[in-house]
Amino acid sequence: MTQENAYPVSKEGLAANGHTLTTVDDDGPATQPNEPAPGLLSRRPVRLLLGLVVPALILVLWQLNSVVGVFSAVQLPPPSAVGTAAVELIERGELWIHIAISTQRVLIGFALGATLGLALGALLGLSRLADALLSPTIGALRAVPSLAWVPLLILWMKIGEDSKVTLILIGAFFPVFTTLFLALRHVDRNLVEAARAFGLKGIRLLTTVQLPAVVPAVFSGLRLALAQAWLFLVAAELIASSLGLGFLLTDSTNNGRTDRIFLAIILLAVIGKTTDALLGIAERWAVRRWT
Amino acid sequence: MLLPGAMELYMSTVLSAQQQAAGKAQPTTADKLALPVTFSALTRSFGSGTSEHVVLRDINLEVRAGEVLAIVGASGCGKSTLLRAAAGLDAPTTGAVLIDGTPVNGIDDRCAVAFQEPRLLPWLSLRANVAIGLPRGTGAAAGKAKVTELLGLVELADFAEHRPREVSGGMAQRASLARALARNPGVLLLDEPFGALDALTRLKMQDLLLDIHRAQPTTVLLVTHDVDEALQLADRIIVLGKSTDPARPGASVTEVLTVPGRRPRDRNSADLGRMRSSLLATLGVKGH
Ligand SMILES: Nc1ncnc2c1ncn2[C@@H]1O[C@H](COP(=O)(O)OP(=O)(O)OP(=O)(O)O)[C@@H](O)[C@H]1O
Ligand SMILES: [Mg+2]
Numbered sequence: 001m002t003q004e005n006a007y008p009v010s011k012e013g014l015a016a017n018g019h020t021l022t023t024v025d026d027d028g029p030a031t032q033p034n035e036p037a038p039g040l041l042s043r044r045p046v047r048l049l050l051g052l053v054v055p056a057l058i059l060v061l062w063q064l065n066s067v068v069g070v071f072s073a074v075q076l077p078p079p080s081a082v083g084t085a086a087v088e089l090i091e092r093g094e095l096w097i098h099i100a101i102s103t104q105r106v107l108i109g110f111a112l113g114a115t116l117g118l119a120l121g122a123l124l125g126l127s128r129l130a131d132a133l134l135s136p137t138i139g140a141l142r143a144v145p146s147l148a149w150v151p152l153l154i155l156w157m158k159i160g161e162d163s164k165v166t167l168i169l170i171g172a173f174f175p176v177f178t179t180l181f182l183a184l185r186h187v188d189r190n191l192v193e194a195a196r197a198f199g200l201k202g203i204r205l206l207t208t209v210q211l212p213a214v215v216p217a218v219f220s221g222l223r224l225a226l227a228q229a230w231l232f233l234v235a236a237e238l239i240a241s242s243l244g245l246g247f248l249l250t251d252s253t254n255n256g257r258t259d260r261i262f263l264a265i266i267l268l269a270v271i272g273k274t275t276d277a278l279l280g281i282a283e284r285w286a287v288r289r290w291t
Numbered sequence: 292m293l294l295p296g297a298m299e300l301y302m303s304t305v306l307s308a309q310q311q312a313a314g315k316a317q318p319t320t321a322d323k324l325a326l327p328v329t330f331s332a333l334t335r336s337f338g339s340g341t342s343e344h345v346v347l348r349d350i351n352l353e354v355r356a357g358e359v360l361a362i363v364g365a366s367g368c369g370k371s372t373l374l375r376a377a378a379g380l381d382a383p384t385t386g387a388v389l390i391d392g393t394p395v396n397g398i399d400d401r402c403a404v405a406f407q408e409p410r411l412l413p414w415l416s417l418r419a420n421v422a423i424g425l426p427r428g429t430g431a432a433a434g435k436a437k438v439t440e441l442l443g444l445v446e447l448a449d450f451a452e453h454r455p456r457e458v459s460g461g462m463a464q465r466a467s468l469a470r471a472l473a474r475n476p477g478v479l480l481l482d483e484p485f486g487a488l489d490a491l492t493r494l495k496m497q498d499l500l501l502d503i504h505r506a507q508p509t510t511v512l513l514v515t516h517d518v519d520e521a522l523q524l525a526d527r528i529i530v531l532g533k534s535t536d537p538a539r540p541g542a543s544v545t546e547v548l549t550v551p552g553r554r555p556r557d558r559n560s561a562d563l564g565r566m567r568s569s570l571l572a573t574l575g576v577k578g579h
Binding site for chain 2: 191193194195197199200208209212213289290
């Protein structure tokens with residue numbers, strides 16, 4: 001997977017990881033040490049309000065469409081219809097199940113993929129032998145577009161939870177693995193040398209220098225992985241499932257329920273953004289704490 | 292003398308640390324005291340074959356135990372490389388460094404280094420950074436007291452809990468000096484430790500170094516660009532310089548000067564003045 005750059009990652013995390021990034025993070029002001037005096041735009045409430053301008057505008061245009069009728073109601077149902085669809089699904093008790101099962105799949109797949117990514121990233125980042133032994137294989141596996149695994153996963157694990165969670169795991173694994181591996185490789189050699197000069201080695205060197213140095217990078221890797229996890233969730237549910245937001249999408253397509261399609265997309269946006277924001281808070285804390 | 296009260300404290304903890312060390316782990320009283328350093332036919336080159344780049348050639352030098360030796364030379368002539376060899380951070384291509392008669396092989400815990408750059412861990416407070424210099428096995432209370440005291444001596448008491456990025460370059464450099472001092476080493480390797488300091492702080496820190504050296508006369512190898520600093524602090528000054536013979540690339544010891552007079556020296560004395568001009572002339576000629 002090489003889609004990592006398409007996802008929002010905070011400037012701090014990447015900067016700490018030795019990367020430079022020109023796109024602006026949308027999660028609020030970065031509390032960087034050398035930042036110029038905060039202007040109006042770096043005030044949190046102001047930014048929050050500004051961030052709501054475009055969605056509000058879209059909502060207005062969308063509502064206007066139902067009056068003017070540029071698109072038909074089948075192509076683009078009015079916002080109120082999406083609201084009604086939501087209420088209907090809530091009353092039937094289905095919406096929560098879709099949301100819950102999707103969130104559960106993402107969280108399990110993300111947790112497993114991230115754990116594996118951390119373990120292998122640390123192993124290859126710290127051990128030249130492991131690197132020489134495993135890097136070519138992992139590189140080749142990464143070159144496989146992840147959706148190519150789907151037939152195999154279905155063949156091996158049937159269309160159950162396992163195959164979906166595994167696909168999400170694959171999606172979450174690579175960003176974490178790659179960022180940790182690279183970050184460990186790029187830990188400031190001068191710092192490591194200084195610590196070694198004062199007698200630190202082995203585990204103490206690891207916990208005093210190497211691990212703290214990569215914490216910010218790990219968090220940006222986790223954020224990328226979470227975004228990937230949602231992407232792969234929808235892929236998995238679109239292909240084969242009977243529950244979940246991805247299923248809601250296919251099912252609504254088959255039934256011509258455009259209002260529900262919109263509902264599913266909006267829910268994915270909101271939930272994805274929320275989980276990303278939570279990790280973003282953790283990331284900013286980590287960057288402040290460890291750099 | 293700077294901060295007499297603090298110095299007494301420093302001496303007392305140095306002494307008690309020595310007594311503890313002498314009483315417990317190592318029965319030898321020589322433990323942690325100044326150690327002699329010998330550079331024996333040391334050559335260091337980087338790269339190989341046609342791209343070989345000889346930096347240091349055939350360095351032979353005896354540094355006496357307890358001596359302060361200043362190393363001067365043009366930028367890029369290999370001063371840091373020489374210190375790194377003594378610390379065991381870098382292995383000579385041929386030849387050897389001996390500390391107290393035993394060859395340096397790998398990182399040597401008889402040395403403490405203050406690097407040319409502060410090299411503090413950004414995620415730790417200055418206090419925690421200095422604590423990294425403490426010898427292993429230092430008790431928690433004793434270690435804390437020693438760090439507090441050293442931070443006071445380098446005038447960073449008010450910044451103990453600050454992170455390196457929250458203090459100035461000169462302050463970070465002083466913290467790095469304190470970290471090296473915390474080690475209480477047999478050989479103290481200082482690579483331009485006062486380079487980033489303003490004139491006044493520089494003088495204060497030079498005095499501090501002399502005070503600490505008097506309290507515990509460790510062997511000091513001090514790299515400096517500042518001829519006056521070398522004349523003030525050192526017992527001897529060596530000049531690293533390149534030979535004019537193109538067949539002999541790399542820097543060697545071109546001069547060894549014994550600085551006259553006891554410290555603290557009168558900065559305006561005629562002897563020092565002559566030595567200063569001669570050193571500056573040497574550096575001027577050999578610097579290009
Ligand atoms: N790891 C290395 N690989 C290749 N060349 C090196 C390495 N370390 C040092 N050198 C070379 O050795 C020479 C001396 O470097 P060194 O850092 O010892 O100089 P210096 O005398 O300390 O200079 P300065 O006063 O500017 O600090 C330089 O030409 C440098 O290019
Ligand atoms: Mg140098």
